[in-house]
Amino acid sequence: MTPCPPNSxxxxxxxxxxxxxxxxxxxxxxxxxxxxxxxxxxxxACVVFHTQRRAGIDLPTDGELxxxxxxxxxxxxxxxxxxxxxxxxESRVGRSVAETFRKSQSMRFRARPAGVVHGPLGxxxxxxxxxxxxxxxxxxxxxxxxxxxxxMLARTLxxxxxxxxxxxxxxxxxxxxxxxxxxxxxxxxxxEAHLPGHPEDGPLAAESINRxxxxxxxxxxxxxxxxxxxxxxIQSGSWKALLPFLNSLHAGHxxxxxxxxxxxxxxxxxxxxxxxxxxxxxxxxxxxxxxTEDAIARSIExxxxxxxxxxxxxxxxxxxxxxxNRSVADRKMAALAAGRDRFLAIPRxxxxxxxT
Numbered sequence: 626m627t628p629c630p631p632n633s634x635x636x637x638x639x640x641x642x643x644x645x646x647x648x649x650x651x652x653x654x655x656x657x658x659x660x661x662x663x664x665x666x667x668x669x670a671c672v673v674f675h676t677q678r679r680a681g682i683d684l685p686t687d688g689e690l691x692x693x694x695x696x697x698x699x700x701x702x703x704x705x706x707x708x709x710x711x712x713x714x715e716s717r718v719g720r721s722v723a724e725t726f727r728k729s730q731s732m733r734f735r736a737r738p739a740g741v742v743h744g745p746l747g748x749x750x751x752x753x754x755x756x757x758x759x760x761x762x763x764x765x766x767x768x769x770x771x772x773x774x775x776x777m778l779a780r781t782l783x784x785x786x787x788x789x790x791x792x793x794x795x796x797x798x799x800x801x802x803x804x805x806x807x808x809x810x811x812x813x814x815x816x817e818a819h820l821p822g823h824p825e826d827g828p829l830a831a832e833s834i835n836r837x838x839x840x841x842x843x844x845x846x847x848x849x850x851x852x853x854x855x856x857x858x859i860q861s862g863s864w865k866a867l868l869p870f871l872n873s874l875h876a877g878h879x880x881x882x883x884x885x886x887x888x889x890x891x892x893x894x895x896x897x898x899x900x901x902x903x904x905x906x907x908x909x910x911x912x913x914x915x916x917t918e919d920a921i922a923r924s925i926e927x928x929x930x931x932x933x934x935x936x937x938x939x940x941x942x943x944x945x946x947x948x949x950n951r952s953v954a955d956r957k958m959a960a961l962a963a964g965r966d967r968f969l970a971i972p973r974x975x976x977x978x979x980x981t
Contacts, residue, residue: 634767637684637811637844641969643925643937644683645962646904648848648880649771649816650945651676651688652954666691671763676955678765681962684812686769687760689945703773703816704739704781711800712749714740714782726783739781746796753804760810767811769846774817775801775837776830791829798833802840813838814846814880818944820870821851821862827870835875846904848880850944865893871901878902882943883928884909891931903932904939907964908957910946915956921964929968940965 638644657669669690677685692702709716718726718737726738757770775797779790787793805813815837820830838845851862864871864881871879883891883906894903907924908916921940928937940961946954966973 634761634764635809635811635843637767641965641971642935643965643969644939645681645958645965646684646769646880646939646941647677647682647686647958648942648945649686649689649814650692650947651686651690652947652949652951653690653693654951657690667759667763670760674760674764674768677958680955680958681966682958684767684769684939685764686771686814687756687764689771689947691756691759693947703818704778707751707773707778707801708739708782710749710751711740712747713742713744713786714746714749715743716740722783738783739778740783742782742784742786742793744786746800748800748804751800751804754808757808757810769812769814770808770810771814771816771848772801772805772837774815774820774830774847775833776826777817777819779833780819794829794833795836798836801837805837805841808841808843810843812844812846812877813841814848815876816848818850821849821867824862824866824870827867827873831870831873835873838875845875845877846880847874847876848944850882850906851886863887863893864890865896868893868896872896872898874901876901878904878938880904880906880939880941882906884924884943885911891928895932899936902938903928903936904941905932905937906943907940908942908961910942910944910949910957913949913953915953916960916964918960918963918967921960922967925965925968 651673654669654672657665670687673688673690674685689702692706694702694705708714716739718741722741723737753772760768760770776794778797779794782793784793787796815834817830817834820826834847879897879901881904897903905928907921925937925940942957963973
């Protein structure tokens, strides 16, 4: 793992040439669910950061533990944590609203909307700055902070106010843009798991996501995957179909699912414009099997061979870890770092306690 002096906490590490990272969520510790409190949450965040850094993760996340909602476990708080806090959104949903949402077929994997937009949108109780400050207080170095794409949030809402997907997406983008300004983190990542199955919405999704990215002064990333709900892939599509969208993003790098994708998807990424660095998924989060460091090194070698020297900047899991047991997630992270080190011929410490 790259040493990181205290004054570099707001900068992404500069080396080695391929960095290890996680995507977002971490399995909720049993003791936190049993005795939730602000103090326990801070302790848990400290544990999550320490566990990742000990495993060899260069750019960890805070684990998103505070976003988990028992009532909406399928999306791990990725949606409802944001929408339920906004003013202008009613999160209590009755039969008639649910039926209307189902008929719209806006998001087939979700039977009920996250809420109903009934008036002008505002930040309400959303306070990402406080969330990020809490993480920064125990991060121990540079870290990545995640937010859900405004386009994806818009897709989960039943809009009785603006009655227009574009207007709703951009309104949400403006709120999130204000929320991410001056966040004390090294990298801001916007997560989008709906667009990969709907490339026709690429221009709208890009415009709304770019508004959020442009508001943050530091390093930026966009994570895209084809869904991870109960260990299942939800969206069908290809990275090739998304190339116009990817090339229009103002992101510093992409965080992409690849372990279960066809070979053609990796080859399609050669056409991502050079100004955007690539992050490739080499850890399968839909499988409890622990990858070997040799297998990970081979996956990285293949990606570098296909994409060319200097194009792969990050290696990471395909998505968040929240559906796995902690022991599995921890061993996968250790394997990720060991595989990266093997590929780059970086000596491993002899006292490594998180081996595969």
